[in-house]
Amino acid sequence: MFDQSKLDETRQARDKWQETTLRQTTDHRPERADKFITISGEPVNRLYTPADLSDYDYMRDLGFPGEYPYARGIHATGYRGKLWTMRMFAGFGTAEETNQRFKYLLEQGQTGLSIAFDLPTLYGYDPDAPEALGEFGKCGVAVSSMADMEILLEGIPLDHITTSMTINSPAAVIWAMYIATAERRGIPKDKLGGTTQNDILKEYIAQKEYIFPPKPSMRLVVDTFEYGSQYLPKWNTISISGYHIREAGSTAAQELAFTLADGFEYIRWGIERGLDVDDFAPRLSFFFNAHNDFFEEIAKYRAARRIWAREMKETFGAKNPRSWMLRFHTQTAGVSLTAQQPENNTARVAIQALAAVLGGTQSLHTNSMDEALALPSEMAARVALRTQQIIAHESNVANTVDPLAGSYFVEAMTNHLEAQANEYFERIEKLGGVIPAIEAGFFQREIADAAYRYQHEIDTHQRTIVGVNDYVSNEPLSVPILEMDPQGYERQIVRLERVRNERDNSATQAALKRLQDAARDNANLMPPILEAVHSYATLGEVMGVFRRVFGEYREPVIV
Amino acid sequence: MSKYHPTAKQKIRVLVAKPGLDGHDRGAKVVARALRDAGMEVIYTGLRQTPEMIAEAALQEDVDVIGLSVLSGAHTVLLPRIVELLRQNDMSDVLVIAGGIIPDEDVPLLKEAGVHGTFGPGTLTEDIVKFIQEHVRE
Structure with a gap:
C-alpha cells in the first residue's frame, strides 16, 4: 500500500521521534503501565504507523464495500441505504x-x-x-x-x-x-x-x-x-x-x-x-x-x-x-x-x-x-x-x-x-x-x-472494572426488577393439558410414529416434524421421539 | 463433633455443582479453579444436576462445602430443595454457598432456607475463599 522509499522514510522518522520527542516526554512523565493489552490480553503498541502495514495491499485486503473480500462491509452504501x-x-x-x-x-x-x-x-x-x-x-x-x-x-x-x-x-x-x-x-x-x-x-x-x-x-x-x-x-x-x-x-x-x-x-x-x-x-x-x-x-x-x-x-x-x-x-x-x-x-x-x-x-x-x-x-x-x-x-x-x-x-x-x-x-x-x-x-x-x-x-487489580474493584459505591440499588405473572406456570400447565385433551390424539400419535420411522431412516425430518406440530404434538413429545432414536450426549467434564 | 469436620491439616473439600438446566458454567469453573489454587480439594459435578444428584454427590464425596451456581433464575426452587436433601442426609453442617444471577430480594429467602452465603456477579474470588475459610465448620 505504501511506497518502499516512503516507508523507509517513515521508519527513520519514527526512530528519530522515539529518541527525541518521545524520550523527552517519557522522561518527564512515564506511561501509566509497562505494557498495555487488549481485553483479550493482546499487546497494544504505543503508536501505529504505515510501518505496521508494510505488506498491505488495498485491493487485496480491503477492496470496496459490497465487493470481495468484504472487509469494508457487505453493502456498497453501508448504512446510508438502510440502517x-x-x-x-x-x-x-x-x-x-x-x-x-x-x-x-x-x-x-x-x-x-x-x-x-x-x-x-x-x-x-x-x-x-x-x-x-x-x-x-x-x-x-x-x-x-x-x-x-x-x-x-x-x-x-x-x-x-x-x-x-x-x-x-x-x-x-x-x-x-x-x-x-x-x-x-x-x-x-x-x-x-x-x-x-x-x-x-x-x-x-x-x-x-x-x-x-x-x-x-x-x-x-x-x-x-x-x-x-x-x-x-x-x-x-x-x-x-x-x-x-x-x-x-x-x-x-x-x-x-x-x-x-x-x-x-x-x-x-x-x-x-x-x-x-x-x-x-x-x-x-x-x-x-x-x-x-x-x-x-x-x-x-x-x-x-x-x-x-x-x-x-x-x-x-x-x-x-x-x-x-x-x-x-x-x-x-x-x-x-x-x-x-x-x-x-x-x-x-x-x-x-x-x-x-x-x-x-x-x-x-x-x-x-x-x-x-x-x-x-x-x-x-x-x-x-x-x-x-x-x-x-x-x-x-x-x-x-x-x-x-x-x-x-x-x-x-x-x-x-x-x-x-x-x-x-x-x-x-x-x-x-x-x-x-x-x-x-x-x-x-x-x-x-x-x-x-x-x-x-x-x-489482582491488573484490570479495573468500574464499580466492582474500583470506584465502589454502597448506595442502594435503584433499578426496578421485572416481575412476572406469579400464576404463569399454572396457566401454562392448564393450557398444555387442554392441548393434550382436545387434539385428535390418534392423528398426533400417527404423526409421531411417522416421525420416529423417518428419524430411524435417512429422510429429511422437516416434513414429518411439520406434520407432528400441525397435529399439536407437544415439544416434549417430538423431542422425546428424537431422544429415544438418537440418544443423549454427555460432555467430558473439564475445569 | 461431625465426621465432616476438617482438621487444620486436612484440605477443605468443596463440591462445585450446577443444578437445573442452566448451561452457564463459566463462573462455576472459574470459582472451582480459584478454590483449588487456594489449596482446597474441589470436585466439579458438571452440568444438569438434579438436587438429588447433588445431595448424593455431597454425601459420597464427604465434602465440607457445596458451591452452587445458578444463572437461570431457578435458584428459589432448586437451592432450598438441595438444602432440604442435605438435611435428610444428616449433612446440615455442610457450608452451602451460591453464586449466579440472584437478585437481592431473593437473598433472605435463600438464607432462611439454609444457604449460608450468596455471591453475585462482580464477586472477587478471594472473597469467596475468605468466606469459606471463615465459615467452614470448626
Missing part, C-alpha cells in the same frame, strides 16, 4: 406476557423480533417434566406446543417482520411451529423471513444446550439447510454464533476462530449431503459478541468478513457472491454488565453497540442495564433500544461507509486477528476437525483458561 435492524432479544413467562412485550418494543421503534425461550423449551422438555423443575419462563418464554406459538405471534405481521429465534437442539421443531402458525394464518412459507440460531456446534463448545450426540444433531441442522433452500428462500437457517463462546470467557481471537471453524464445518456437512454450496451458503448467518475493547471488536468483525469470503471462494469454490458475504447479528456483552451500580451498564452498552455499528453489523441487540440482576424490565429494555436509536440518528457515524478503514491501528489489529484465527484453524485440523476437538475438550479448555486468566486479572 441495521434493531432487534431486541425478548421473552419471559407465558406466551401472552411475551406477546405484550413484543408489541411494546415494536411500538417503540424496534424493527425486528427476537425470541428468547425458557430452559425447558431449549432442552425440549414440556414444562411438567421433572427435569423442568423451577425453570418455567425464567429466562425466556415457554413454547410447549403450537398453541403457545399462535398466542406468542398473535397480531404480529409475519409476512412483513423478520423474526430471530434463539433455539438450538429443538430448532427444527420450533421453526416448524413458526411455519405452521404462519400457514394457518394464510401466510405461505416462502414469504417468511427470519433466523433460527440452530448452531449446535457452539452448544457443545460453550452454551451447553446440546441434547443429542454431534452426528444426529448435525443431521437435523443439515435437514433445515436443505428444507430452507427449497421452501423458505428468505430464511437464515442458521446463525453461527461466537456470542456464547465469548460469554463463556474466550478471547476475541478464539471467538473469531472457533465461530468460523464451526461455519466451515457446516459447509462441509452441507456439501457432504450433496447440496450445492451456493444453494445453502447464502442463508448462513453469523452472530458475534460486542465486548468492551472497542477497536479489538471492530477489527474482529472486519477480519471475520475477510476470512469467510476468502475461504468460501478459494477453499469451498463458492461462485455466488452471496455465499462469500458474512452477514452477522451482534449482541452487546452480557458478561461485561455489573450488578453493582447497574446504571453504569448503559455506558458500557453504548460503547459496545458503537463498535458493532462501526464493524458493520446487520442487526443489533443492546443489553439492558439490569441484566446482571434479572430479565430486563420494560424501562431498561426501552433505554437499551434508545441507545441504538441515538447512535443511528444523533452520532452521524452511519453516514459514511466503514469510517475506520485505513486506521493504522485498526488495520494492523484486523491482520493480527486474522493471523491468530489461522493458527487456531491449523490446531483444530490437527485434532481431526471440529467434532473430534469438541470430544477432546479442546475448545472448552481454551475458553476456561482464558476466563480464569481474565478473572485473575480483575482479582
